Amino acid sequence: MYKTVADSIATALALKPLVANANHCEVILAPVFTALKSVADRLEGSNVKVAAQNCATERSEGAFTGEVAAFMIHDAGCSHVILGHSERRQYYLETDQVVSKKAHAVLASGLFAIVCVGETLEQRDGGKALDVVKDQIVGSLSGLTASDLDRIIVAYEPVWAIGTGRTATPEQAQEMHAFIRRVFAERHSEAAAEELRVLYGGSVKPDNIAGLMKQTDIDGALVGGASLNAESFAKIVNYNDWSVVG
Numbered sequence: 001m002y003k004t005v006a007d008s009i010a011t012a013l014a015l016k017p018l019v020a021n022a023n024h025c026e027v028i029l030a031p032v033f034t035a036l037k038s039v040a041d042r043l044e045g046s047n048v049k050v051a052a053q054n055c056a057t058e059r060s061e062g063a064f065t066g067e068v069a070a071f072m073i074h075d076a077g078c079s080h081v082i083l084g085h086s087e088r089r090q091y092y093l094e095t096d097q098v099v100s101k102k103a104h105a106v107l108a109s110g111l112f113a114i115v116c117v118g119e120t121l122e123q124r125d126g127g128k129a130l131d132v133v134k135d136q137i138v139g140s141l142s143g144l145t146a147s148d149l150d151r152i153i154v155a156y157e158p159v160w161a162i163g164t165g166r167t168a169t170p171e172q173a174q175e176m177h178a179f180i181r182r183v184f185a186e187r188h189s190e191a192a193a194e195e196l197r198v199l200y201g202g203s204v205k206p207d208n209i210a211g212l213m214k215q216t217d218i219d220g221a222l223v224g225g226a227s228l229n230a231e232s233f234a235k236i237v238n239y240n241d242w243s244v245v246g
Helices: 004-018 032-045 070-075 086-091 096-108 121-125 129-140 170-187 190-195 208-214 230-237
Strands: 027-029 048-051 079-084 112-117 152-156 197-199
Touching: 004 032, 004 048, 004 086, 004 230, 027 121, 070 086, 070 096, 079 096, 079 230, 086 112, 096 112, 096 129, 121 129, 129 170, 152 170, 170 197, 170 208
Parallel strands: 027 048, 048 079, 079 112, 112 152, 152 197
Antiparallel strands: none
């Protein structure tokens, strides 16, 4: 929950030229709801896409005051929606079942779903990290077909490494990413697991992105605070060629 509409537009316009030559990845901005349409309009025709940070479980119009449907997000110019973020699960008590309903709504609207999973400090210290993440994947993606997986991106957020003073090493991140891929292989197929994009989302910054991206099963990053500044975010996007951003 950062930035006014004007601030969001300014950040998007500052970012656009800095990542214009980024051909190695997808670049996606996820501003607040009030700025989605304005940012999407400014980025139209560029290589920067727009995502919403959440959406309703309902697929169609109705008496759901305060909610925003996935098809409305699509209409605003977005291509992706972030679902089940750790803050949504922690502060708004979103369950795997709620995330699953939202994922189905997102896919039905022709959007891509970025589905977040991750364990807390207590769960990791209790030796339950793998079980927690597996349960979240199974619950949050229940009822999806193999063809649906083409529009699913998984983001691993080690909640225990966010604001706790503890840092997830690239090796720890790789271990969980490889596990997530194994879960998909067991539930669907090796091919589906290979094609799945898995992002890392634990305090990603310009100075740690290169080490993370060297890991075999880390395909990209879900960036938090470091994305609020266009130059910082551009350095993460262009981690393999900082000359692009000066």
